[in-house]
Amino acid sequence: MSARGLLFRHESVLALLLVLTLAVLAQQSDKFFTMANMLNQGRLMAEVGIIALAMTFVIVTAGIDLSVGSILGLVAIVMGVLWQKAGLPLPVAIGLGVVLGCIAGFANGFIITKFGVPPLITTLGTLALYRGLAEGISQARSVRGYPDWFFTLGQGELWGIPTQLWIFLLLAIITAVILGLTPFGRATYAIGSNSIAAEFSGIPVRNSYLIIYTLSGLFSAIAAVIFVSRVSTTRSDMGTGLELDVITAVVLGGSSIFGGKGTIIGTLLGLTLMQALKNGLSLAGVKGDGTIVMIGVVLIGALILSNLFQKKGDG
Amino acid sequence: MNTAAVASNVPSRRWQWVRSYGQELVVLSGIIVLMIVVGLYNPRFLSDNNLISIFSGNAYIAVAAIGMSIVIMSGHIDVSVGSLIGVLATIAGTLAVGDYPVWVAWLVPVAIGVIVNTAVGALIAFAGIPSIVVTLGMLSILKGGLISITKGNWITNMPGEFLIAQQRWLGIPAPVWFMVFLTVIVAVWMKSWPLGRSFYAVGGNPEAARAAGFSPQRTCVLAFMIHGFFAGIAALLFATQLQVIQSTVPPNLELTVITASVIGGVSILGGTGTVIGSTLAAILFACIGSSLVFLNVSAYWLRAVLGLLILTTVLADMIRRHRNRRSL
Numbered sequence: 196m197s198a199r200g201l202l203f204r205h206e207s208v209l210a211l212l213l214v215l216t217l218a219v220l221a222q223q224s225d226k227f228f229t230m231a232n233m234l235n236q237g238r239l240m241a242e243v244g245i246i247a248l249a250m251t252f253v254i255v256t257a258g259i260d261l262s263v264g265s266i267l268g269l270v271a272i273v274m275g276v277l278w279q280k281a282g283l284p285l286p287v288a289i290g291l292g293v294v295l296g297c298i299a300g301f302a303n304g305f306i307i308t309k310f311g312v313p314p315l316i317t318t319l320g321t322l323a324l325y326r327g328l329a330e331g332i333s334q335a336r337s338v339r340g341y342p343d344w345f346f347t348l349g350q351g352e353l354w355g356i357p358t359q360l361w362i363f364l365l366l367a368i369i370t371a372v373i374l375g376l377t378p379f380g381r382a383t384y385a386i387g388s389n390s391i392a393a394e395f396s397g398i399p400v401r402n403s404y405l406i407i408y409t410l411s412g413l414f415s416a417i418a419a420v421i422f423v424s425r426v427s428t429t430r431s432d433m434g435t436g437l438e439l440d441v442i443t444a445v446v447l448g449g450s451s452i453f454g455g456k457g458t459i460i461g462t463l464l465g466l467t468l469m470q471a472l473k474n475g476l477s478l479a480g481v482k483g484d485g486t487i488v489m490i491g492v493v494l495i496g497a498l499i500l501s502n503l504f505q506k507k508g509d510g
Numbered sequence: 511m512n513t514a515a516v517a518s519n520v521p522s523r524r525w526q527w528v529r530s531y532g533q534e535l536v537v538l539s540g541i542i543v544l545m546i547v548v549g550l551y552n553p554r555f556l557s558d559n560n561l562i563s564i565f566s567g568n569a570y571i572a573v574a575a576i577g578m579s580i581v582i583m584s585g586h587i588d589v590s591v592g593s594l595i596g597v598l599a600t601i602a603g604t605l606a607v608g609d610y611p612v613w614v615a616w617l618v619p620v621a622i623g624v625i626v627n628t629a630v631g632a633l634i635a636f637a638g639i640p641s642i643v644v645t646l647g648m649l650s651i652l653k654g655g656l657i658s659i660t661k662g663n664w665i666t667n668m669p670g671e672f673l674i675a676q677q678r679w680l681g682i683p684a685p686v687w688f689m690v691f692l693t694v695i696v697a698v699w700m701k702s703w704p705l706g707r708s709f710y711a712v713g714g715n716p717e718a719a720r721a722a723g724f725s726p727q728r729t730c731v732l733a734f735m736i737h738g739f740f741a742g743i744a745a746l747l748f749a750t751q752l753q754v755i756q757s758t759v760p761p762n763l764e765l766t767v768i769t770a771s772v773i774g775g776v777s778i779l780g781g782t783g784t785v786i787g788s789t790l791a792a793i794l795f796a797c798i799g800s801s802l803v804f805l806n807v808s809a810y811w812l813r814a815v816l817g818l819l820i821l822t823t824v825l826a827d828m829i830r831r832h833r834n835r836r837s838l
Binding site: 259306310311312315316317319320321322323324325326327328330331333334335431435439442443446452453484485486487488489490491492494495498499502 | 587589633637638639640642643644646647648649650651652653654655656657658761765768769772808810811812813814815816817818820821824825828829
C-alpha cells in the first residue's frame, strides 16, 4: 500500500481523531489522564468491547446482529435463576448460561442460512424473543446475593489491571489474528464482498455464517457473566439498547455495513474513541445525555469525513 | 414440470387478489381468530370499551408504521423513529402549555418532523452513508438532546382542546379516524399514482428504476420526508393520549414500528408490501396485548409472543416465496 493509501485509510483518520479528542479532553480535566480513570474506563467498556469483537465478524460478512443485548439479558437471567431457584452450583449455572448464549447465536445463524431470512429481520425477531423470554422467566424479579469469589471477575484486579480487561485483551488478540491472518478470516472478507462468488470459490459460506453468529452469541454470554459480576445483581432489562452501542463502535471503527471491509484494530479504535468521549465530556461537566448526542454527531461526521477522504484517495 | 401442473399453479382471476394481499389476509385472520377465541373465553374482551381501546391505543404506531413501510419498501430503514416521536411529542406539549394557539402546537412538530427526516434522507442519498448508520446516529442525537434539554420533566396542564387523541368524532375516537383515513389514502396513492409506485420500483431494483427514469436519490429523500410527516402525526396522537407528556423516548418504539411494517408484509429486501398490512399488524399487537390480560397470562410474556410472531410470519413468507419460485 502506498503512503498515500495508508494515510487515507479509515483507521488512520480515526487514530488522528482519537489523538485529537484525547488531547482536547485532557485539557478540560486533569482527572482524565490518570491511571485510575483509564483503568476504570477499561472496566466499563469491556462488555461492549467483547461483543463488538464478534460483531466485527458479523458486519464484515455484510450481516448484522441486533439480538446481542437480548442474549446478554437472557443469559444473565437464566444463569441467576439456575443458581438461585434450581440450586445448581454457580460454576455449572455459568457454564449452562454460556452454552445457552451459543445456542441463541446458533439459532440466529440457522434461521439466516436455512431459510434465507435477512439477518436484520432474523435478529430483530430474536431481539424481541430473547428479551421476552428473559422477562417472562424473571417476572421482573432480580437475583442477588452472589458469593464473593464471583465478583473477582467484574470487580477484581489481576496485577493491577481489571480482570475483565485481561479477558477482553485476550479475546481481542485472538479475534484479530483469526480475522487478519487465517484462511477463515480471508473467507469472512470474501463472503462479505460477494457471497455468491465465495460460494463458487469453494468457501463453506453457510458454515461460516453459523460459526460467526454462534461466536456472537458466545461473546454476548461472556459479556453477560462479566456484567452480572460487575454490578452484583441480575435483572431482565440488562443490556437493553446495548446492540446500538456495539454497532456504533464497530461502524465508527471503519467496518462497512455493506460488508467486506473492517478490522479488529479499527473496532478497538472506534470503541476507545466512544468511551473517551463519554468519559471526557462527563468529566468536563457535560451531563450524561449530552455525551450521547456527541457520539451520534461523531458517528455521522466520521463517516462523512471518511467518505470524502476515500474519494480523494482514489483519485 | 408438465403443462397441467403449470396450469394449476396459475391462479384464476378471482383468486388473484388473495395472492397479492396474502400477508394482509393472514394478519387480518389472526385478529379475527384471536377475537373469537378470547371472546369465547371471556366475553368482556368484546365489550365496546375494550374494542375501542384495542383500535385506538395503537393508532399512533399504525400511523408511524405507514411512513416506516414506505422507507423500508424503498430499500432503507429508520431506527430513530422512536426518538423522533419522543422529541416531537415534547415540542408539541411545550408549545401547547405556552401561549401559542392550538394549531401552532399541532403543525410545528409535524413540520419539524418533515425537516429533520428530509435532512436524514439527504445524508443517505447524497453522502452515501447507509440508512442504518445515519439513523443510528440520529437516534443518539435526538434521544440525548431530548433528555439533556428537558431533564425528564413532565409536561402537565395541557389545554383540553389540544388533546386531539382524546376527542371523539361521531362517537369514534379521533386516533381511529386518523389511522383509517391515512392508511386508505396512502394505500390508494401507492397503488395508483406513478410517484407512489416509484417506491416499489426503486426498492425492488434501483438500477432498473434508474433506467426507467426514477432517481433513487430523489425517491429516498421523498420517502424520508413522508416518513417525517407521519412521525409528526404519530407524535401528536402519542402526546395527547394522556394528560401528561413524560418528555422521554418511549422505549423500543422504533422496534415496534419496524415490526408492524415487517409483519404486515413489507419485505426488508425492498419492493413489496402495503400500508394496509402494517396498520393491521399494529391492531394485531394491541389485540395480543389485551388478550394476555383477559387470558390471565402475565404481561411479561408479551415480548416473547411478539418475537415468536415476527419469526413465524417471516419464515412463512420465506417458505411461500421458495415454493412460488419452485413452481415457476
